[in-house]
Amino acid sequence: MKRQVEVFTANCPICDPVVEMVRELACDECEVTTYDLVEQFSDKTCLAKMNEYGVHKIPAVAVNGKLLDCCKDSSITKERLTEAGIGQIS
Numbered sequence: 001m002k003r004q005v006e007v008f009t010a011n012c013p014i015c016d017p018v019v020e021m022v023r024e025l026a027c028d029e030c031e032v033t034t035y036d037l038v039e040q041f042s043d044k045t046c047l048a049k050m051n052e053y054g055v056h057k058i059p060a061v062a063v064n065g066k067l068l069d070c071c072k073d074s075s076i077t078k079e080r081l082t083e084a085g086i087g088q089i090s
Contacts, residue, residue: 002031003085008050008060010037018059018076025078025087061086 007022009015019034026032035046037058053060053067060071063084070080082088 003029004062004064005030005032005086006049006053006062007032007034008037008046008055008058008062009034010058011039015059018061021076021078022061022081022086025081027087027089029089030086 005022005026007019009019022032035049037046049055049062050060053062053065055062055067055071057071059076061068061076061081061084062071063086068076068080068084070076074080
């Protein structure tokens with residue numbers, strides 16, 4: 001079963017490096033979906049997912065339906081993404 005990776009972004013200079021890092025780390029086991037708040041604002045899926053996961057700041061990353069802890073209280077790093085299983089073959 002593929003690992004579901006969801007990235008929330010505003011397509012800004014702070015978010016873009018995180019989106020790129022997730023894409024670089026992702027392997028065949030990862031299915032990456034990017035939610036751009038600017039482009040998809042009219043699409044309620046993005047807002048519903050943000051509410052469901054408790055996203056209060058962006059960029060943010062969720063893996064298999066769970067917001068990563070680093071997205072709640074610290075910065076998103078390559079190490080944290082790897083710990084969450086992104087790029088790891090199960």
